[in-house]
Amino acid sequence: MKMKISILFSMIFLFTTITAIPVFAGDLLRCVRCGMIVSKNPTWEGRMQKPDEEPIVFCAPKCLLLTSPADKDHDEAQLQLKDYYSTNFVDATQAWYVGGSDVMGPMGPDLIPFADKKSAEEFMAEHHGKTLYRYSELTLARLKEILPMKHHKKHKEKALDGSERCARCGMIIAKHPKWEGRMHKKGEERVLFCAPRCLLMTNPADQDSSGTKLKLRDYYSTNLIDARAAWFVAGSDVMGPMGPDLIPFADKKSAKEFMDEHHGKALYRYSELTLERLKEILPMKHNKKKHHEKQ
Structure with missing residues (x-):
């Protein structure tokens, strides 16, 4: 009987050890603009990297672009977004963007980024995109015309819950x-x-x-x-x-x-x-x- 109990506890321990899922600080990083947890929608992630500083993360293209529009001085910052098809990071300032498609981002209507024009045009045809943009066209005024601001009202948090992390460095x-x-x-x-x-x-x-x-x-x-x-x-x-x-x-x-x-x-x-x-x-x-x- 004692041996059976010992085996049972060993099995329970082994199961909990195997199934335990570690939670990394990166899993709770929030978009510096709207506060959404970035890892909930990893294929939409954006990053801004300034020399000698930690990268700043965004939950979606619209959050990165509204923070760093084409008519703003970026102070040598590198801007990266994920290509919609490959999900690889691409230079946001060299990307092609499709506006007005039927594909919604984490924050609602968004500009969908692509590494090349051909992929962007294929996406436009398949998803009823209305306009193709280069980064140089995406000034703050143009972005406000293209992207409805009301979607940023979601995700508002009334009080700290103990797990909130710094939008810049990730500290609790x-x-x-x-x-x-x-x-x-x-x-x-x-x-x-x-x-x-x-x-x-x-x-x-x-x-x-x-x-x-x-x-x-x-x-x-x-x-x-x-x-x-x-x-x-x-x-x-x-x-x-x-x-x-x-x-x-x-x-x-x-x-x-x-x-x-x-x-x-x-x-x-x-x-x-x-x-x-x-x-x-x-x-x-x-x-x-x-x-x-x-x-």
């Missing part, structure tokens, strides 16, 4: 809640960040983010404040979740008190925090910690 937000940052565009889902540096590197002062609300938590009160109106202390002895960071405050007095106490080196307003300045202030090596799976 709930591990360091007082460092949380938020980006919210009208009619779209909020996007979350684990630290000021991740929000600021995604939304530097010299990037057009009109119509977007940026919020960070005041270091002392931990209340969410307008990041554009905040005062930031650099070079202090206080480390954020990702290492050295810019510490935000709602008022100048609190920022100066913090500087004196924690040996801060400089005080900045948001308007001074261009991408170039941020790269000087914040060592990039901290953004290379492996919080998500690379594939």
